[in-house]
Amino acid sequence: MKILVIRFSSIGDIIYTTPVIRCIKQQLPDVELHYLTKSNFSFIVDNNPYIDKLFLLKSPLDETISDLRKEKYDYIIDLHNTLRSSIVKLKLGVKSSTYKKERLKKWLAIRYKINLVKPVHLVDRYLKTVEFLGVKNDNLPVDYFLQGDFDLQKLLPPGYQQQYIAFIIGATHFTKRMPNEKVIELCRKLNFPVVLLGGKDVAANAEVIAEAVGLKIFNACGTIGFNESVYLVKNAHKVIGFDTGLTHIAEAFNKPIVSIWGSTVPELLGVQPYHVDEVYEAGVALPCRPCSKFGRRKCPLGHFKCMYDIDLNKIADFI
Known part of the structure; x- marks a missing residue:
């Protein structure tokens, strides 16, 4: 099985995708896991041992889609839910699962202080996108793999x-x-x-x-x-x-x-x-x-x- 995870930015949001990456890799036997992000955020995940291949967003977008199409993915896990990630999913034409942003509810909470957003952590919201694969939360912290010789x-x-x-x-x-x-x-x-x-x-x-x-x-x-x-x-x-x-x-x-x-x-x-x-x-x-x-x-x-x-x-x- 080959899976592509998409999250373009930013630092905190990408950090909160790391439990999803870990759970997929540890719980699905023989899975090959790829990740798509922007080049200026690659440092957050480029040392992550659970990612088999890292793709960096190119301009124009069609170049990125051309590279991804060669991989023949079984599933796309869209943890960004933007127009750009939607185009990637549409062009690749494979099964996908997408993080729900609840934009209207957040707008109501900010504009009118009508808070209908349940207090669910972003990690748990992300993990809902992979429940259909049988992936469960391991209830461990986020990951950051620091490499370098520091003193x-x-x-x-x-x-x-x-x-x-x-x-x-x-x-x-x-x-x-x-x-x-x-x-x-x-x-x-x-x-x-x-x-x-x-x-x-x-x-x-x-x-x-x-x-x-x-x-x-x-x-x-x-x-x-x-x-x-x-x-x-x-x-x-x-x-x-x-x-x-x-x-x-x-x-x-x-x-x-x-x-x-x-x-x-x-x-x-x-x-x-x-x-x-x-x-x-x-x-x-x-x-x-x-x-x-x-x-x-x-x-x-x-x-x-x-x-x-x-x-x-x-x-x-x-x-």
Whole structure:
């Protein structure tokens, strides 16, 4: 049996497909499993031992379809459910099963605060697409297969190499990130060294935070590679992060996690930490929240209470 799994983006969503990949490969004898994603997200799955062949999306789409047609798949598992994945399924013309996004229900929850979305994790929603094959949830965490030769003594200065807190301050959209002054206040409450992680997009934020807090902070934002950041997360004492890919990757290592939520809510998207033993979800119940599925460039009402009103003392107590 040969199966193609489709998920084009993004980091967190692809991470949450890894239990599906693992369960298919472990539970279906002699299955050959292929995966289709965008090239800029290939690093998430290119070391995954459960994937036999990785395809990267090409432009134009017909080139990708031509490559896939040669494989003669028995089934396609579409975990993205977009126009592009629908075209792939149509052109290949084989049996398929598709993840249901519940777009209308999510729109009602955001626009009118009528929440009809059941609080089912995205992993479990994905797994429904392979139930017809007899594949069942193994109830294990997500996977991230880190490869590379890393050394904490080279990545971190003395004093940060044991029991540090990895604080992931990056996130794609502004309303997913805690304001600098709140991050500074939280870091001052912690009795551990703090390593700031994120990309170049938050490098300026990290400089402000590090300068304000002082020697307790080591700023690694925008200065190390992604897998080096993953390695620091893997070896952290505990992790603090927003709704972003690196925070979801931390779940693969069963790290105690503080998951901080602003304009988005985990229940709506089903992306709360999955099979992690110790979790504290920080968020504020507000009539305007959620205001988005993916985050916004600014608070539409101007007050940004979903971040400013978070109780930092509860986070510090958890840490």
